[in-house]
Amino acid sequence: MNEHVATATQFVEEIVGRTQESFAELVKVSQQQADKANQALKDNADRISGLSRDNLDAIVASSKITARAAEDANAATAAFIRKSSEDALAALRKLASASSIAEATEIQQTFARDSVAAMVAETERLSAVAAATAREALAPINERLNATVAVLSRPLTA
16 A cells, blocks of 8 residues: 555656646746736837927928918018008108109009009918918928828837
8 A cells, every 4th residue: 555655656746747847837927928018018118209399390390381381471571561551651752742743643553553462462472481381381291191100010029
């Protein structure tokens, strides 16, 4: 009977040993998988963080372009208003010195025609500047949009 007990004990010890080895291997594999998953999460977070930072930089660049253009447009508008005021004052002086109603009418017509032509020309110029500014300001954002689509269309690392 001692022999049977010894055999059973040896059998149980063998099963316990194998179970411990299997459990240790399972823990090791699980730890490796967890480490891999953590690294993938970190890599993906770094990728998204870099993408967000670059996108914010593009918005800042676009805002700077727009702000500079707005300053230029304000200065141009102020210069146009100043010039128009000077032209109006000069026309008023001419009108005051007109010697006849026909001459006064001619001065008014010339002033009105020149004023409208100047306004149309300035409006066309500012429209062209606005269109160019829009293209320039949207360039960094379009570039980042393309880059974002390229990054997000790739699968996340596993």
